Amino acid sequence: MLWGRVAAGAQGNAWRVDVGGRVLKNAGMSTPAIEIEKLSKEYPYGFLNLKTKKSLEDLTMRVDTGDVFGFLGPNGAGKSTTIKLLMRLIFPTSGTARILGKSIEDVSMHQQVGYLPEQPYFYDYLTAAEVLDYFARFHGLTENDRKARMEKMLKKVGLETAKKIQLRKYSKGMLQRVGLAQAILHDPEVVVLDEPMSGLDPLGRREVRDIILELKKDGRTVLFSTHVLSDAEMLCDRVGVIVGGKLRGVGAPGELVGIQSHGMEILFELRTEGNKPPLLSRATRTGERYRVQLPEAELYGALDELKAAEARILNVAQLKPTLEEVFMDLVEADRAQASAVDVSGK
Amino acid sequence: MMNVWAVATNAFREAVRDRVLYNLVFFALLMMGAAILVGQISIGVEDTVIISLGLSAISIIGLFIAVFIGVGLVSKEMDKRTLYALLAKPVERWQFLLGKFCGLVMTLAVNTAAMALGLYLALWTVKHPLEKSDAYVLVAVYLILLKLALIVALAMLFSCFTTSFLAILFTAGIYVAGLFAEDLRTIQAVDLSPTTMKMLRGISYLLPNFENFSVMGAVAHGRGVPGGLVGQATLYALVYATIVLAAAAMVFSRRNLK
Numbered sequence: 001m002l003w004g005r006v007a008a009g010a011q012g013n014a015w016r017v018d019v020g021g022r023v024l025k026n027a028g029m030s031t032p033a034i035e036i037e038k039l040s041k042e043y044p045y046g047f048l049n050l051k052t053k054k055s056l057e058d059l060t061m062r063v064d065t066g067d068v069f070g071f072l073g074p075n076g077a078g079k080s081t082t083i084k085l086l087m088r089l090i091f092p093t094s095g096t097a098r099i100l101g102k103s104i105e106d107v108s109m110h111q112q113v114g115y116l117p118e119q120p121y122f123y124d125y126l127t128a129a130e131v132l133d134y135f136a137r138f139h140g141l142t143e144n145d146r147k148a149r150m151e152k153m154l155k156k157v158g159l160e161t162a163k164k165i166q167l168r169k170y171s172k173g174m175l176q177r178v179g180l181a182q183a184i185l186h187d188p189e190v191v192v193l194d195e196p197m198s199g200l201d202p203l204g205r206r207e208v209r210d211i212i213l214e215l216k217k218d219g220r221t222v223l224f225s226t227h228v229l230s231d232a233e234m235l236c237d238r239v240g241v242i243v244g245g246k247l248r249g250v251g252a253p254g255e256l257v258g259i260q261s262h263g264m265e266i267l268f269e270l271r272t273e274g275n276k277p278p279l280l281s282r283a284t285r286t287g288e289r290y291r292v293q294l295p296e297a298e299l300y301g302a303l304d305e306l307k308a309a310e311a312r313i314l315n316v317a318q319l320k321p322t323l324e325e326v327f328m329d330l331v332e333a334d335r336a337q338a339s340a341v342d343v344s345g346k
Numbered sequence: 347m348m349n350v351w352a353v354a355t356n357a358f359r360e361a362v363r364d365r366v367l368y369n370l371v372f373f374a375l376l377m378m379g380a381a382i383l384v385g386q387i388s389i390g391v392e393d394t395v396i397i398s399l400g401l402s403a404i405s406i407i408g409l410f411i412a413v414f415i416g417v418g419l420v421s422k423e424m425d426k427r428t429l430y431a432l433l434a435k436p437v438e439r440w441q442f443l444l445g446k447f448c449g450l451v452m453t454l455a456v457n458t459a460a461m462a463l464g465l466y467l468a469l470w471t472v473k474h475p476l477e478k479s480d481a482y483v484l485v486a487v488y489l490i491l492l493k494l495a496l497i498v499a500l501a502m503l504f505s506c507f508t509t510s511f512l513a514i515l516f517t518a519g520i521y522v523a524g525l526f527a528e529d530l531r532t533i534q535a536v537d538l539s540p541t542t543m544k545m546l547r548g549i550s551y552l553l554p555n556f557e558n559f560s561v562m563g564a565v566a567h568g569r570g571v572p573g574g575l576v577g578q579a580t581l582y583a584l585v586y587a588t589i590v591l592a593a594a595a596m597v598f599s600r601r602n603l604k
Contacts, residue, residue: 043602084603087430087433087434088433088434089429089430089433089434089602089603090602090603091600091602107436107437107438108436109436110434110435110436110437111436113434114434115430115431115434116431117427117430117431117434119427120427120430120431121426121427121428122428122431123356123360123428125359125360125363125364126356126359134352134356135431135432135435137348137349137352138349138352138432138435138436138437139435139436140348179431182431183431
């Protein structure tokens with residue numbers, strides 16, 4: 001079997017996938033909550049639908065029980081397609097998937113699964129309380145249970161005061177909260193959230209993060225898609241990166257950004273104009289402040305220079321790559337690997 | 347069945363909150379106007395005119411609701427993506443379809459019953475006391491409801507695989523063709539080949555025969571409707587609607603949502 005490092009600079013056996021996208025790291029370490037095997041989705045298009053476009057290609061991955069798993073990728077990468085396949089909203093061209101050991105074809109699987117669609121939209125003629133009551137009916141809850149859960153969920157997502165307002169009067173952020181409430185209403189084992197932070201203000205984002213962390217604390221498994229790296233870093237045990245319908249790698253988020261550290265950045269001010277440190281020639285000035293970027297190995301030397309110059313250090317931060325940069329590196333590394341395999345094969 | 351009932355009651359609630367039943371105001375005005383006008387211009391046949399007008403209005407208003415809302419039952423949920431959260435619950439797709447169908451039929455039943463009441467009030471205005479034969483109006487209303495249920499099933503089938511606009515066209519087309527199903531069966535044209543005749547006859551049996559539900563003329567003239575005919579029409583509607591809904595469920599069960 002051919003194994004290759006997906007990203008340049010990857011350490012150890014982290015971030016390794018085989019040519020078919022199978023994840024090596026952590027394989028077989030605990031019970032999988034979600035198992036996906038060679039899942040592919042093609043869409044017909046063009047005149048008479050004679051052409052096909054691959055939206056997802058041989059996706060193989062697993063999410064372990066109790067993990068918070070971030071599914072990362074740029075728009076159109078295949079994140080939502082994967083989630084829709086898991087939720088049987090669309091059907092795979094090939095491949096299989098199981099959630100909690102049950103095939104995704106098995107409707108009873110949904111008893112233990114909660115799902116928040118991307119940019120959710122609900123029946124706008126209903127109030128939040130009515131929507132939650134409606135969805136709770138499908139889980140066979142009694143009227144008292146439904147009411148109790150509905151009240152609890154509305155409180156959790158901060159909508160208890162707006163519960164009697166029809167959803168047509170809700171903002172996008174409020175709808176997102178309703179979506180989150182209906183996803184966790186029945187206390188599911190596995191929660192799948194498609195872009196849960198989308199449309200939320202900073203407070204709302206924080207509340208969603210808290211809910212995800214709370215779910216993790218309760219031992220629930222959470223799979224959520226995002227293209228915001230900071231969300232993944234903050235919440236995830238593991239992340240999977242998907243680009244162009246192909247899984248490019250799986251690993252801990254620290255490994256993702258740690259792989260390609262872009263060095264350090266120091267923000268400082270000079271107390272006296274006369275005493276200038278040598279690194280000033282490399283710094284960028286904005287008003288009274290200077291910003292300098294340097295390799296991690298030079299950090300302590302630079303700090304000594306600034307100390308000697310009696311500079312006021314305002315911030316020292318690790319330079320992290322943007323998600324797009326990580327994506328591009330992953331894609332290029334994958335292409336390079338594919339070419340290498342091709343050449344050695346010949 | 348709990349899932350079907352939950353979807354059905356929600357569909358009914360949707361129709362009520364989206365003010366579908368407001369058409370009753372129009373019907374009430376029509377009946378009031380007719381009762382006043384008919385009393386003045388049609389001496390001796392007031393009840394016939396009122397019954398004909400009332401049943402026609404019940405049928406046409408119901409037809410509009412059945413076609414336009416029937417098509418929207420599935421397509422609106424797909425377009426607005428309200429279906430996503432629902433289908434991620436332990437709900438079979440056929441349960442969703444059946445629930446939606448039952449919800450709209452419930453709406454139509456309430457609507458039709460209210461209009462029937464309005465019709466009786468108008469009838470009472472021009473003729474009281476009412477006669478025993480006027481009870482046949484209820485039979486005609488019941489058969490109209492059966493026809494409407496069949497149209498809802500057809501509208502749902504079309505909306506499962508095509509756009510709303512085309513689904514409306516197809517449903518309306520099938521309705522019009524279904525009105526002539528009986529004629530197609532008995533057609534005796536000299537210039538048609540035997541093969542064409544056979545084909546036309548075959549098509550006539552595939553089309554829903556809406557003549558089975560048309561007793562308006564007889565009822566308006568105080569003639570009774572045989573119980574056998576009502577039973578036959580009920581069975582026909584039940585079987586035909588079941589086949590159409592099963593086909594819709596088959597198509598919808600593998601439909602990829604956007």
